[in-house]
Amino acid sequence: MDRMNTVNVELGERAYPIHIGTDLIGQTALFAPHIAGSSVTIVTNSTVDPLYGDKLRAALAPLGKQVSTVVLPDGEAYKNLETLNLIFDALLGGRADRKTTLIALGGGVIGDMTGFAAACYMRGVPFIQVPTTLLSQVDSSVGGKTGINHPLGKNMIGAFYQPQAVIADIGALRTLPPRELAAGIAEVIKTGAIADAGFFRWIETNIEALNRCEPEALAEAVKRSCEIKASVVAQDEREGGLRAILNFGHTFGHAIEAGLGYGEWLHGEAVGCGMVMAADLSVRLGYLDEAARKRLVDVIVAAHLPTRAPALGDSRYVELMRVDKKAEAGAIKFILLKRFGETLITQAPDAEVHATLAAAV
Numbered sequence: 001m002d003r004m005n006t007v008n009v010e011l012g013e014r015a016y017p018i019h020i021g022t023d024l025i026g027q028t029a030l031f032a033p034h035i036a037g038s039s040v041t042i043v044t045n046s047t048v049d050p051l052y053g054d055k056l057r058a059a060l061a062p063l064g065k066q067v068s069t070v071v072l073p074d075g076e077a078y079k080n081l082e083t084l085n086l087i088f089d090a091l092l093g094g095r096a097d098r099k100t101t102l103i104a105l106g107g108g109v110i111g112d113m114t115g116f117a118a119a120c121y122m123r124g125v126p127f128i129q130v131p132t133t134l135l136s137q138v139d140s141s142v143g144g145k146t147g148i149n150h151p152l153g154k155n156m157i158g159a160f161y162q163p164q165a166v167i168a169d170i171g172a173l174r175t176l177p178p179r180e181l182a183a184g185i186a187e188v189i190k191t192g193a194i195a196d197a198g199f200f201r202w203i204e205t206n207i208e209a210l211n212r213c214e215p216e217a218l219a220e221a222v223k224r225s226c227e228i229k230a231s232v233v234a235q236d237e238r239e240g241g242l243r244a245i246l247n248f249g250h251t252f253g254h255a256i257e258a259g260l261g262y263g264e265w266l267h268g269e270a271v272g273c274g275m276v277m278a279a280d281l282s283v284r285l286g287y288l289d290e291a292a293r294k295r296l297v298d299v300i301v302a303a304h305l306p307t308r309a310p311a312l313g314d315s316r317y318v319e320l321m322r323v324d325k326k327a328e329a330g331a332i333k334f335i336l337l338k339r340f341g342e343t344l345i346t347q348a349p350d351a352e353v354h355a356t357l358a359a360a361v
Contacts, residue, residue: 037099115146119161134184183268249275272305
């Protein structure tokens, strides 16, 4: 699969391309239009840098820029203020200026932290997303959500800040561990479930090809997921309404992540289980039929994602779900499913929420 696809995120003056294809990390021409200043800082982690750091640095070399690299520890457990300060230390120590471009080379944690650092440093410097996990290619690198975790809540500290470009190299997915691949497939499933019944059917048909990391299937999954997310973001950049549907499965999922401790479950694993719980609640409230719920659970099982929630206790789940960006005045709002391609955002009676929690453990 040598053809490159480009999806545009239409945000007026802040519009940007998402390039999707194989061996893109080494293509100088993709980076050149988006680096105006004389210096570049690559932010990556200890797992990704040995795999792709040299290829990216080689691609940047012909541009004649001063290139430095910040290598952070790997994992969701490090998506915090202390690690963020390591980026600022490097920028200040290297006398980075307003035209310094940051490049996020890694998964969702690196992308979120690099974007937040770019939003904050000198009140805003340009950055480019080079996502190397499936989850970051289909979801977190697109749309400008950046931030860090806090012990009391996931992604509660951050900014909306759009990249100059997203360069999604499908070839980088070959080195993904199986858990990381499955975690990314969870976000693909979510996208089909909430926005496109035809795409959801395609996922059902092609789930084994995705599990096998077949390039053609992955390229189609990334392209369609990015098209859907780009459309949603263009209509509702700052999550005033429509964009919240992208959080299907996340209200329960974020509670799992925070309750277990960040990094125990991967984000996509928690979202996969969270979708099972959200579908259960959708059925209990009469919005979704049982056949659709079973189809969703079946494809989540086929993707090797967990479907049984950890036993945190009902009160702990409720406490964690109240610390959620969608919550208003302490009232939990759920993204629920009516049918594939149609969602609603609503509160739910305590009894039904507790019934879902009891069934999920």
